[in-house]
Amino acid sequence: xxxxxxxxxxxxxxxxxxxxxxxxxxxxxxxxxxxxxxxxxxxxxxxxxxxxxxxxxxxxxxxxxxxxxxxxxxxxxxxxxxxxxxxxxxxxxxxxxxxxxxxxxxxxxxxxxxxxxxxxxxxxxxxxxxxxxxxxxxxxxxxxxxxxxxxxxxxxxxxxxxxxxxxxxxxxxxxxxxxxxxxxxxxxxxxxxxxxxxxxxxxxxxxxxxxxxxxxxxxxxxxxxxxxxxxxxxxxxxxxxxxxxxxxxxxxxxxxxxxxxxxxxxxxxxxxxxxxxxxxxxxxxxxxxxxxxxxxxxxxxxxxxxxxxxxxxxxxxxxx
Numbered sequence: 001x002x003x004x005x006x007x008x009x010x011x012x013x014x015x016x017x018x019x020x021x022x023x024x025x026x027x028x029x030x031x032x033x034x035x036x037x038x039x040x041x042x043x044x045x046x047x048x049x050x051x052x053x054x055x056x057x058x059x060x061x062x063x064x065x066x067x068x069x070x071x072x073x074x075x076x077x078x079x080x081x082x083x084x085x086x087x088x089x090x091x092x093x094x095x096x097x098x099x100x101x102x103x104x105x106x107x108x109x110x111x112x113x114x115x116x117x118x119x120x121x122x123x124x125x126x127x128x129x130x131x132x133x134x135x136x137x138x139x140x141x142x143x144x145x146x147x148x149x150x151x152x153x154x155x156x157x158x159x160x161x162x163x164x165x166x167x168x169x170x171x172x173x174x175x176x177x178x179x180x181x182x183x184x185x186x187x188x189x190x191x192x193x194x195x196x197x198x199x200x201x202x203x204x205x206x207x208x209x210x211x212x213x214x215x216x217x218x219x220x221x222x223x224x225x226x227x228x229x230x231x232x233x234x235x236x237x238x239x240x241x242x243x244x245x246x247x248x249x250x251x252x253x254x255x256x257x258x259x260x261x262x263x264x265x266x267x268x269x270x271x272x273x274x275x276x277x278x279x280x281x282x283x284x285x286x287x288x289x290x291x292x293x294x295x296x297x298x299x300x301x302x303x304x305x306x307x308x309x310x311x312x313x314x315x316x317x318x319x320x
Contacts, residue, residue: 011038015045030054032076037062039070077281092293094163096275099131100146108158114191115155116295118165119148121172127179133167149179156185163191163215163295169198177210187213193250195219201244208245217248217273220265221255228260235268248293252276253286262289 014033021028027050033039034056043053053070095107095115107115117129128145155162162185166173180190192207196218199207207216218241220227227234238249250273255261265272271292277283286294 011035011041014038015041018042018045018051032056032078034058034060035062036060036065036067039067040065043067043069091287091291093298094273094293094295095298096295097131097297098146098151099129101144104146104151104154108154108160110298112160112298114161114163114293116163116165116193117151118167119172119176120167121175127172127175148176149183152180152183152185156183156189161189161191163193166192166194166199169194170200170203173199173203173206177207181210187211191215191217191248193217193219196241204241204244204246215248216246217250218246219251220249221252224251224255224261227264231264234264238265238268238270247271248273250275250295253278253282262291266290 018028018031029050030052031039031042032054033042036055039053039055042051049069051069053067054076055067055070055072056076057072057074092114093112095110095112098104098107098115098117104115118131120128120130120133122128122130122143122145123134123139126145127148129148129151130145152162164176166176190211192211192214194203196204199218204216204218207214220238220241223234223237226237241249248271249265251262251265253274253276262272262274273293273295274286274289274291275295277286277294277296283294283296
């Protein structure tokens with residue numbers, strides 16, 4: 001709506017856009033803007049007199065003025081305008097945290113297609129699923145960890161797909177890939193995630209060579225300051241990651257709140273996964289930003305009900 005960037009024409013252009021939208025059959029019922037002059041110009045263009053103007057009382061240059069049908073405040077929660085059925089169907093949802101038999105059963109009963117699980121090596125040398133590393137939370141004799149092979153078998157038999165966090169990097173990569181190959185897991189049902197320092201170039205390239213059709217992802221939170229301050233340099237680094245076989249990048253929701261990071265990644269054409277989405281409100285905000293995928297704890301905070309009401313099973317099937 002800012003047109004050619006000419007500051008003098010911004011208000012005029014916004015009024016033109018309102019008329020264009022109405023001409024295309026849309027009904028504009030609310031507008032948020034921080035500049036009083038913009039609101040005044042748009043209100044003059046609102047011939048039916050049906051738009052509610054929400055002044056974002058933050059930073060503005062034009063003098064404050066009385067404008068019709070205007071409310072003023074610092075924050076507006078527009079997510080409440082969206083029902084569950086309005087969640088975009090291009091977003092791929094991922095059930096975070098399948099680390100034991102109980103969470104696996106919850107995922108298998110859900111309409112979700114993808115789950116996320118952290119693969120580790122236990123003190124007996126077996127591949128297991130475990131949320132926290134053994135360095136963070138010490139091993140206990142009474143533990144009954146969910147074995148990696150059992151998890152994979154149950155998921156595949158139920159038509160599900162797996163996002164695997166390779167928390168130990170190269171230490172267990174060969175065994176993980178060997179197990180998946182032995183069980184004939186289709187590449188399109190696999191999604192690998194690991195920090196760049198854990199796998200390095202050779203590790204990511206190995207995954208791509210063994211499973212050419214899989215999704216391969218790394219977190220790029222560490223690049224957020226570079227993306228904001230030196231976007232050209234950041235893009236060069238991201239293209240290097242693409243040469244390693246990485247075709248998706250991941251941002252923590254707390255990092256994403258620096259909206260420029262997500263906006264630039266999206267504009268550059270990178271598929272972005274948002275993770276660590278803490279609650280229903282954040283989930284709705286994140287989904288409306290249209291990332292390629294969104295990882296959340298769907299067993300908590302009412303998110304599973306959202307998944308059921310949005311027919312995630314069909315959505316995930318289409319995405320796969």
